[in-house]
Amino acid sequence: MDLGLTDKVAIVTGSGRGIGAATAQRLAQEGAKVVIADRDPDTATATANRLRAEGHAVHCVVGDITRQADVQRLVDETVAAFGTVHILVNNAGFPRDGFLTTMSEEDWDLVVDVILKGAFLACKAVMPHMIAQRWGRIVNISSRAHLGNPGQANYSAAKAGIIGLTNALALEEGRYGITINAVAPGFVETEMVRALPHYEQIRDRAVRGTPVQRAGRPEDIATAVAFLASECAGYISGETLHVTGGRYAS
Numbered sequence: 001m002d003l004g005l006t007d008k009v010a011i012v013t014g015s016g017r018g019i020g021a022a023t024a025q026r027l028a029q030e031g032a033k034v035v036i037a038d039r040d041p042d043t044a045t046a047t048a049n050r051l052r053a054e055g056h057a058v059h060c061v062v063g064d065i066t067r068q069a070d071v072q073r074l075v076d077e078t079v080a081a082f083g084t085v086h087i088l089v090n091n092a093g094f095p096r097d098g099f100l101t102t103m104s105e106e107d108w109d110l111v112v113d114v115i116l117k118g119a120f121l122a123c124k125a126v127m128p129h130m131i132a133q134r135w136g137r138i139v140n141i142s143s144r145a146h147l148g149n150p151g152q153a154n155y156s157a158a159k160a161g162i163i164g165l166t167n168a169l170a171l172e173e174g175r176y177g178i179t180i181n182a183v184a185p186g187f188v189e190t191e192m193v194r195a196l197p198h199y200e201q202i203r204d205r206a207v208r209g210t211p212v213q214r215a216g217r218p219e220d221i222a223t224a225v226a227f228l229a230s231e232c233a234g235y236i237s238g239e240t241l242h243v244t245g246g247r248y249a250s
């Protein structure tokens, strides 16, 4: 299937590594010009260089997605490098786990800010360009945790919030040819989850509860994002696609 992504311009936040890096790579392989956006200069540069070495058109912007000035610079640099922005993938995010009684206000703010405020700022900054060209695709990375995970009140609330943001924007912006969808991954092996305490136990439990009986790979999520970002998906908006190996249904 030709996804119709040739020469489309895509920003992927948090694309220095993990799901974001795999998504940027997949979009580039489909012909898109990609912007690697991450707060970590080392991984951002390494991923951008790797994709350039594969022959893709890549721009790299280092910045913090929770800061309005950084987000505006990300979009301005994208437009300066590639002329416009067609696709935004709001992927930057991380957990700071703990039960409510011990969760600090700082850990609440950090997680809600990176996931929700970051997506809000990025959507707001790209929207004038998408509206002007009457075409846009936004894919927000939620999580199966939007259902509510014990020890993840901040993360679960933010990932549920992302679905509300997705639905509200789908209603607001559809008239301009812009679709907004969410992808909710299950357990995906990345450095983020490998850094969790009791990683092996969490992994084993997740795989046992997954009908296809394996952990997710970043490429599994990248494929779903590329489809929703494509020309082909123009009649899909306000949806949340669970990519969990069947675990969502269990």
Ligand SMILES: NC(=O)c1ccc[n+]([C@@H]2O[C@H](COP(=O)([O-])OP(=O)(O)OC[C@H]3O[C@@H](n4cnc5c(N)ncnc54)[C@H](O)[C@@H]3O)[C@@H](O)[C@H]2O)c1
Pocket: 013, 014, 015, 016, 017, 018, 019, 020, 037, 038, 039, 040, 043, 063, 064, 065, 066, 091, 092, 093, 094, 095, 114, 141, 142, 143, 144, 184, 185, 186, 187, 188, 189, 190, 191, 192, 193
């Ligand atoms: N791995 C999983 O099992 C899983 C499951 C469901 C959802 N997710 C979500 O997928 C997304 C990617 O997760 P991952 O596992 O690839 O994580 P990861 O930690 O490997 O990658 C996240 C990237 O985001 C960047 N980032 C963090 N804060 C940032 C900020 N303020 N500004 C810019 N960049 C920032 C990090 O530097 C990192 O490169 C996250 O939103 C995560 O919540 C992951």
